[in-house]
Each structure stands twice: as C-alpha cells, then as structure tokens.
Amino acid sequence: MSQNLHPIIKQTYNDIKSVKIQGATNVAIATFETILKWIKQTDIINFQRFLTELKHNLITLAFARPNEPLAVNGVRYVLYNLSIHQTELESEKIFKIRKLVEESAQEFLDIISRSKSEIKKWGTPFIAPYKIIFTHCHSSTVESIIIKSDQINKKTIIATETRPLYQGRITARNLIKNGVDTIMIVDSAAARFIADDSILPVDVVLIGADEILPTGDAINKVGSFGIALSANVYNKPTYIVTPSLKLNMYTDPTQTRIEIRSPEEIWKTAPKGLKIINPAFELIPKKFITGFITEFGILEPHELKATVKKHYPWVTYQLEQ
Ligand code: RUB
Numbered sequence: 001m002s003q004n005l006h007p008i009i010k011q012t013y014n015d016i017k018s019v020k021i022q023g024a025t026n027v028a029i030a031t032f033e034t035i036l037k038w039i040k041q042t043d044i045i046n047f048q049r050f051l052t053e054l055k056h057n058l059i060t061l062a063f064a065r066p067n068e069p070l071a072v073n074g075v076r077y078v079l080y081n082l083s084i085h086q087t088e089l090e091s092e093k094i095f096k097i098r099k100l101v102e103e104s105a106q107e108f109l110d111i112i113s114r115s116k117s118e119i120k121k122w123g124t125p126f127i128a129p130y131k132i133i134f135t136h137c138h139s140s141t142v143e144s145i146i147i148k149s150d151q152i153n154k155k156t157i158i159a160t161e162t163r164p165l166y167q168g169r170i171t172a173r174n175l176i177k178n179g180v181d182t183i184m185i186v187d188s189a190a191a192r193f194i195a196d197d198s199i200l201p202v203d204v205v206l207i208g209a210d211e212i213l214p215t216g217d218a219i220n221k222v223g224s225f226g227i228a229l230s231a232n233v234y235n236k237p238t239y240i241v242t243p244s245l246k247l248n249m250y251t252d253p254t255q256t257r258i259e260i261r262s263p264e265e266i267w268k269t270a271p272k273g274l275k276i277i278n279p280a281f282e283l284i285p286k287k288f289i290t291g292f293i294t295e296f297g298i299l300e301p302h303e304l305k306a307t308v309k310k311h312y313p314w315v316t317y318q319l320e321q
Contacts, residue, residue, distance in 0.1 A: 005057070005060065006038055006041070006042060006053075006057070008034060008037050008038050008041060009034060009038055009057045009060060009061065011034075012030050012031070012034040012061060013060055013061055013064050015030070016030065016031075016061065016064040016065060017064050017065065019165055019167075022138065022165075022167055022170075023138055023139060023140050023167075023208070024067075024068055024069075024070045024071075024208070024209070024210045024211075024242075024246055025070060025112060025116070025140050025141060025243065026140060027064075027065065027068050027070070027071050028062075028068070028070040028071040028074055028108075028112060029109060029112060030061075031058075031061040031062055031071045031074060032071075032074055032105045032106075032108050032109050033109070034057075034061060035054075035057060035058065035061070035078075035101070035105050036102060036105050036106065038057060039098055039101060039102055039105075044094075045094055046094070047092035047093070047094050047097060048092070050094060050097060050098070051082075051097065054097075054101060055079070058075045058078065058079075059075065059319075062074065062075045065259050065280075066257050066258075066259045067210040067211045067219055067257070067258065067259050067280070067281050068210060068211075069210075069211050069212075069245075069246055069247065069248035069251075070112070070243060070245050070246045072248070072319070073245045073246075073247075073248075073312075073315055074105075074108040075319060076314060076315060076317040076319060077104060077107070077108045077111075077312075077314055077317075078101060078104040078105060078108065079317060079319065080314040080317040081100060081103075081104040081314075082097070082100060082101070082104075083317070085100055088100075111245070111312075112243060112245075114295065115243035115244070115245065115294075115295035116140075116141065116144060116243070116295075118294075118295035118296075119141055119144070119145065119241060119242075119243065119293060119294060119295050120144055120145055120148050122293060122294070122295075122297050122298065123145035123148075123149070123241060123293045124145055124148045124149045124152065126293060126298060127145060127146075127149050127204065127206065127239075127293075128149060128152065128153060129203075130155070130203040130204040131155055131156065131203055132155070132156050132158065132200055132201060132202050132203045132204075133146060133155055133156070133157050133158070133202075133203065133204055133205075133206055134157075134158045134190075134193070134194055134202045134204070134205045134206070134227065134231075135157060135158070135159055135160075135171060135205070135206050135207060136159075136160045136162065136168070136187075136190070136205075136207050136220070136221060136223055136224055136227055137160070137162045137167045137168060137171070137207070137208070137220070137221035137223070137224075138162070138167040138168065138170040138171045138174075139171075139207060139208025139209075139220075139241065139242075140208075141208050141241045141242055141243070142171075142206050142207060142208050142241045143171060143174055143175065145206075145241060145293070146175065146180060146206070147174075147175070147178045147180060150178070150179070150180045154181065155180065155181065156181045156182075156183065156200065157171075157175055157180055157181065157182045157183070158183050158184075158185060158193065158200065158202060159171045159172050159175070159182055159183070159184050159185075160184070160185060160186070160187050160190055160223065160227075161184060161185070161186050161187055162187065162221060162223065163186075163187050163266075164265040164266045164278065165265060167221070168184065169184075172184050183200070187223050190223060190226060190227050190230070191226045191227065191229070191230035192230070194227065194230040194231050194234060194236060195230050195233070195234045202231075202236055203236065204236060204237050204238075204239065205227055205228065205231045205236060205237070205238040205239070206238075206239050206241055206293075207220050207221075207224055207227065207228075207238070207239075207240060207241070207284075208220055208221075208240065208241055208242055209240045209242040209246050209292075210246065210281055211246055211247075211248050211251065211281075212240075212242065212244070212246045212247040212248065212292070212304055213247075213248065213251050213253050213256070213283075214247065214248075214249060214251065214253070214304075214305045215253045215286060215301075216286040216289070216300075216301025216302050216303075216304055216305070217253060217283055217284060217285050217286045217289075217301070218240050218242075218283070218284045218286075218289060218292075218301075219256065219258070219281045219282065219283050219284070220240070220281060220282070220284060221280070221281060221282075222279050222280060222281055222282050223282075224281075224282060224284050225282045225283065225284055225288075228284045228288035228289065229288055231288070232287070232288040237290040237291075238284075238288055238289055238290050239289075239290055239291050239292065239293050239298075240284075240289055240291075240292045240293070241292075241293040242292060242293070242294060243294065243295055244292070244294040244295060244296060244299075244304060244307060244308045244311070244312075245308065245312060245315070247304055247305065247308045247315070249305075249308075249309075249315055249316055256283055258279050258280070258281050258282065258283075259279070259280040259281055260277065260278060260279055260280070261278045261279075261280050262278065263275075263276035263277075263278055265278055266278050286301035286302075289301050292304060294307075296311065
C-alpha cells in the first residue's frame with residue numbers, strides 16, 4: 001500500500017484489511033462511500049493527477065482483500081463510465097471528471113441498494129416454507145431476508161461461531177435484536193448438525209458469497225464447503241443469497257486465489273515452530289449449490305454468468321493493473 005494515501009482512503013483500507021468492515025456488500029459500500037468523501041475533501045485541481053489518484057484509490061480499496069469482486073465490479077462501472085465519456089473529458093476540465101465520478105459512484109451504491117431490496121422481495125416468500133434455517137458467518141444479505149421472513153412466519157436460526165474472528169456473533173446479535181429465535185453452535189459441529197435431525201431438523205442452508213465464479217461455483221467464509229457438502233449428502237437444499245454482481249468474470253476457476261490471513265488470528269502466543277495456515281474463504285462447488293437467491297430471482301448456478309452479462313454489460317470492462 002502506498003504511504004501517500006489520503007487519510008480517508010487509508011482509514012477505510014485499514015478497516016477493510018482488519019475486517020472491522022466485513023462482508024462483501026459492506027466492503028463495496030465502504031469503498032464507494034469513501035471515494036465520494038475523498039472527492040469532497042481532495043484539493044487536487046489538476047485533471048491528470050486527479051485521474052491517477054482516483055484509479056489508485058479505487059484499486060487500493062477494491063483489492064484490499066483478494067476475494068471482493070463486488071467492489072471490483074464497482075471500479076469497472078466507474079472506469080467504464082469514464083471511458084464512454086472520453087470525448088467530453090478531452091477538455092480535461094476537473095469539474096467534469098469529478099461530477100462524472102461522483103455520479104457513477106452514487107449509481108453503483110444505488111445498484112447495491114436496489115439489489116438488496118430485490119433480493120428481499122424474491123427471498124422472503126421463497127424461504128417462507130422453511131422453519132429451521134442454518135447459516136454461517138455474517139452475511140448482511142442472508143440476515144436481511146431472514147429478519148423480513150421471520151416477521152411473517154417465525155423461524156429458528158442455527159448460526160455458527162465462525163472462527164477465528166467470530167463474525168457469527170454479529171449475525172446472532174442482529175437476529176436476537178430483531179426478535180429472531182437463534183441458536184449458536186461451534187463451527188466443528190456444523191456438518192453433523194445438518195446431518196442429524198435428532199437435535200433440530202435443519203430444513204435449509206442459507207449462506208452468503210464473497211465471490212461467484214463464471215462456472216457457477218461460489219466462494220464464501222471458510223467452513224462453507226463442509227456445510228454445503230453435508231447438506232448435499234443429507235438431501236437438504238443450500239442457497240447462496242447474494243447480489244449477482246459478486247460474479248468475477250475473470251476468475252480462472254483452476255487458479256482461484258483465496259485470502260490467507262495472519263496466523264495470529266488463530267493463536268497469538270503459538271509455540272515457536274508451529275505453522276498455522278489461516279484461509280479466510282473456500283470454494284463451494286456448484287454441485288452443492290441448489291440455487292442463488294439474487295436480485296433477478298432464484299437462479300441455478302449455470303444461469304449466473306449470462307444473467308449478469310445481460311443486465312450489467314459493463315461488467316466485462318477490463319481493468320489495467
Ligand atoms: C464474510 C462472509 C459473508 C460474505 C457475504 O466474511 O463470508 O458471507 O461476505 O456477505 P468476512 P454479504 O467477515 O471475512 O468479510 O451478504 O454481507 O455481502
């Protein structure tokens with residue numbers, strides 16, 4: 001990370017890196033809200049300098065964590081908009097580029113917000129028949145449809161702790177605050193809990209996504225693979241609840257990059273010589289995914305790519321890095 005970042009960009013970068021801002025949707029929202037604040041605060045008046053700094057800030061925030069394509073797709077949206085207004089920008093007037101970036105960043109935030117309300121619209125009736133829902137980590141998208149649906153017919157939610165950073169506690173706190181009956185289990189109990197109906201028969205698994213691959217596979221918090229695998233073996237559906245713009249058009253499924261985090265998150269005072277590997281996420285193969293609950297309705301894994309390309313054609317805009 002460059003030492004010369006504007007303080008406001010540096011603060012958000014650190015908050016994303018340290019998972020103080022967590023969840024793919026919140027990371028993308030923070031990225032574009034911060035860019036809007038930067039535009040208001042920066043004293044740059046030179047067109048080319050503004051453009052260079054803008055690109056640097058966008059890339060710094062959107063790639064702070066490697067599995068956040070929703071934020072990266074927002075960068076594509078902003079830069080695509082600049083590219084189609086190239087003639088207008090030829091005069092190199094600073095107010096023009098500032099205005100265009102402000103409008104694009106705001107439009108992208110509106111796309112996210114519309115996606116979230118559409119997901120609620122589709123997802124709430126869809127999950128109505130399910131009484132006992134299993135979730136993992138903290139997905140603001142999953143949480144929002146659970147809370148809405150629970151107001152119509154009561155549910156019981158099984159939430160995992162989500163080690164090592166305990167994001168499951170955010171889910172549990174928010175659900176309890178909204179009056180949703182919530183039970184917490186440790187991560188290592190998850191697979192068997194789904195398999196064994198004797199304690200509580202899980203009806204459905206609902207998890208979020210950080211990244212969707214063009215193949216229809218998805219990436220989510222470590223632990224998600226075992227959960228989806230168990231659900232698959234024991235014939236329980238697994239739905240990924242997510243804005244479709246988490247699709248990363250350019251991920252090569254054979255070379256998926258997964259964020260590896262600091263060993264200290266697992267054990268601060270580990271004995272010398274102990275190696276700790278701490279992946280933040282993992283891949284859920286599409287064969288374990290019953291469907292995606294998206295802003296365009298309930299989609300099968302193979303339908304994602306074409307749907308995203310149809311509704312957001314700019315998503316293929318190539319970023320130079
Ligand atoms: C969060 C996580 C969430 C997805 C989806 O991981 O895996 O399931 O990001 O969240 P972390 P949302 O805590 O490491 O960011 O639905 O809010 O986009």
